[in-house]
Amino acid sequence: MTTHAQPRTRWPELGHAGGLVLLELLLHGAQSRVRLAENVGLSRASLSRIARELLDLGLVVEGDVELRESRGRPPETLHLRPEAAHFLGVKLTGDTLYAVVTDLSARVVEQRAVPLPSRGVDTVVALLTEVAADLSAGATAPVAIGICLAGDVLRSGPDLVVRRSSFLGWNEDVPLAALVGPATGLPVTVSNDVHALTAAHHWFGSGVAYEPLVVYGLGAGIGSGVVVGGELLEGAHGRTGRIGHLRVGGTGRVCENGHDDCVHSFVTIPSIEFNAGVAPGDYATALRRARAGEARAVDAFRRAAFALGGIIAESVNAFDPQMVSVMGEGRDMLDIAPQELRRALLEYLEQGDVDEVRIERPPFDFSLYARGAAVSAMRALLAG
Ligand SMILES: [Zn+2]
Structure with a gap:
């Protein structure tokens, strides 16, 4: 194994090409450096530099370790380390906050369903903060938060604003990301719930x-x-x-x-x-x-x-x-x-x-919405 056994607690600044390489491994699986360079459109030299950076960050590992030791094969293949980072995804309904934590392969490793004491914005933000803190205590602490809900989520300058959510009875603009971000200290993305579901089905479902x-x-x-x-x-x-x-x-x-x-x-x-x-x-x-x-x-x-x-x-x-x-x-x-x-x-x-x-x-269960929100958070960091 590498020296990076611990998951990351902060998402690193990867740069555009670094994000592309990681995304390629995430969507299409382990591959040789030669194929990776071709697929992402990088020179071998650029890929080597980026691979070194991703290896140092613990986000990828090289080769098939067993194969390498037994046959002396060079470490040509790069693999994603799904356990290197985790994401909190939340689906808000009119009465419940559904939360999951996923790894980089969108595998759900933690799950919670918490009733909303009320639909007031302050109450919902406080509950989100509490759930994020609770799920940040363990070895799968998230590096980012994605929240999804039914309704319009509009980009207003740098802010993501919930324009209308009839299920929550929010009839005025709520800058949810700007409220939850400082409260949790993590990057936050907010999306429409079906957009989040689509994002996950596209990257990790049969939709790919x-x-x-x-x-x-x-x-x-x-x-x-x-x-x-x-x-x-x-x-x-x-x-x-x-x-x-x-x-x-x-x-x-x-x-x-x-x-x-x-x-x-x-x-x-x-x-x-x-x-x-x-x-x-x-x-x-x-x-x-x-x-x-x-x-x-x-x-x-x-x-x-x-x-x-x-x-x-x-x-x-x-x-x-x-x-x-x-x-x-x-x-x-x-x-x-x-x-x-x-x-x-x-x-x-x-x-x-x-x-x-x-x-x-496709197979469906309700936690896929929260998982979709986690994937949206991942998407914002990787493909911004
Ligand atoms: Zn109608």
């Missing part, structure tokens, strides 16, 4: 193989994220992927904008519950009834699938993605009513063959 990539997050709300040219599309204001209020016809639950015929009226978990005629919060019953063939519940999931198909078609029309990934805890309409999704694609696709639209349903 596809370009462009469109990700939908279905749950209490609906959002989407788009990766084009290897970058998460942030837009001019941080507002990309706001596709939830497209009017798709029919009559469903009234959304926060007063529509009863928009994508939100059918696709979100509260809408499926309402349209299926079950009590708010009892999604499990709606799901069970639909799987048992009960007409009203089946109809609610059919209409959800049709609405989802409509916006998937619009994203295909706009971006011609290689893959559409449907994530989130409320994506069951995909297997309950696939024919309705297909019917919407047939109706809304402008061109191309419906069978060319590739839709995947």
